[in-house]
Amino acid sequence: MSYQEKRTLTSVVCGVLSLVAYCLYVLPRFGLGREATTDLKALALTMLVFIGIGIVAVIIIQILFHIFFSVGVAISESVSGAISNRTTDDKTIDRRIKAEMKEDERDKIFELKSSRIGSVFVGAGFIVSLLLLANGYPPAVMLHLLFLSFCLSSLFEGFYQLYLYKTTS
Amino acid sequence: MKIKCNNNIRKLRFFHSEMTQLELAERTGVSRQTINAIEAGKYLPSLELAFCLAEVFQVSLSEVFTYEVIEK
Numbered sequence: 001m002s003y004q005e006k007r008t009l010t011s012v013v014c015g016v017l018s019l020v021a022y023c024l025y026v027l028p029r030f031g032l033g034r035e036a037t038t039d040l041k042a043l044a045l046t047m048l049v050f051i052g053i054g055i056v057a058v059i060i061i062q063i064l065f066h067i068f069f070s071v072g073v074a075i076s077e078s079v080s081g082a083i084s085n086r087t088t089d090d091k092t093i094d095r096r097i098k099a100e101m102k103e104d105e106r107d108k109i110f111e112l113k114s115s116r117i118g119s120v121f122v123g124a125g126f127i128v129s130l131l132l133l134a135n136g137y138p139p140a141v142m143l144h145l146l147f148l149s150f151c152l153s154s155l156f157e158g159f160y161q162l163y164l165y166k167t168t169s
Numbered sequence: 170m171k172i173k174c175n176n177n178i179r180k181l182r183f184f185h186s187e188m189t190q191l192e193l194a195e196r197t198g199v200s201r202q203t204i205n206a207i208e209a210g211k212y213l214p215s216l217e218l219a220f221c222l223a224e225v226f227q228v229s230l231s232e233v234f235t236y237e238v239i240e241k
Contacts, residue, residue, distance in 0.1 A: 002202045099191055104199035105215050106206065168211040169202055 003069060003100045004107050005165045010065045011058070012158035018054045019151045026050060027144065036140040043140050047147060073097050106168075114160040118153035125149020171240040177233060178208045181226045197221040 001009075026046055030037040037043055074093045081092070129145035182188040190208070194201040197218060206212035207222075214222070223230045 002200065004200075004202075095195075099195060099201060102194070102198075102200040104203050105218060106199070106203045106212055168206045169209075 002165065002169070004103065005162060006069065007062070007065065008158050008161045008165070010061060012155060012162070014054075014058045014061050015151060015155045015158060018050075018057070019148070019155070022050060022147065022151065030140055030144070032141060032144055034137060036138045036144070038138060038140070040139060040143070043143060047143065069100075070097050073100055110161050110164045113164060114157040117160045118157040121153035121156055122149050125152070170238060172236045173239050174213055175210065175235045175237070176207065177235070178204070178222065181228065181233065185226060193222075193225060196225050 026043075030039075030043050030046070073096055077093050077096050125145055125148065129142040129149075132145065133139065133142050178193075182190075182193060190204045191201045194204045197204070198221070199218060203212065203214075207214050219230055219234060223233045226233060
């Protein structure tokens with residue numbers, strides 16, 4: 001599994017965690033059906049805090065992943081160097097880490113392709129939330145649906161990217 | 170019209186003193202995984218990368234990539 005695949009997998013895990021946390025904490029507190037809260041200010045504040053925590057969590061997890069990945073590559077390079085009786089200096093390890101983390105045209109194409117899938121989810125979520133609003137559901141439901149569609153879109157983006165990496169390697 | 174693209178990268182690497190995928194990747198500025206995918210015929214590179222590959226091997230583009238018409 002390449003660095004880009006592992007990074008995408010980490011993002012997917014972060015997305016799943018934030019989605020689960022939202023479903024466990026925000027949804028029961030503010031309601032999802034016709035009985036959903038009318039206190040939009042409190043909901044908006046909770047969502048903003050949630051988004052802030054989510055962004056910080058993703059950054060921390062990505063930094064940790066980056067560190068562990070570099071350490072992993074350095075160890076594997078040292079071990080393979082010891083097995084084949086060749087000297088492994090810092091320069092070689094650095095070269096290997098840079099080569100593993102390289103982002104090229106293939107990664108960008110996969111990112112573009114998957115973002116198209118993501119935008120479909122966001123669009124569909126927006127339409128569904130508008131339909132619910134038109135059917136007399138409270139505005140809080142619209143906000144929940146928009147948040148969930150953003151989460152799901154990022155998840156499906158990640159899954160599709162993983163699928164593309166798997167089918168072309 | 171449908172065409173199938175093939176490549177001679179494996180052969181060219183062999184004739185360039187068994188150049189590794191990593192070395193070729195570094196010289197063309199892409200990842201080793203991308204070179205592997207191109208070599209396996211699972212990814213078609215951009216024209217720019219195709220020219221880079223030809224430049225590394227010091228051959229023309231048609232010697233790196235070939236095509237066959239499979240449906241007219």
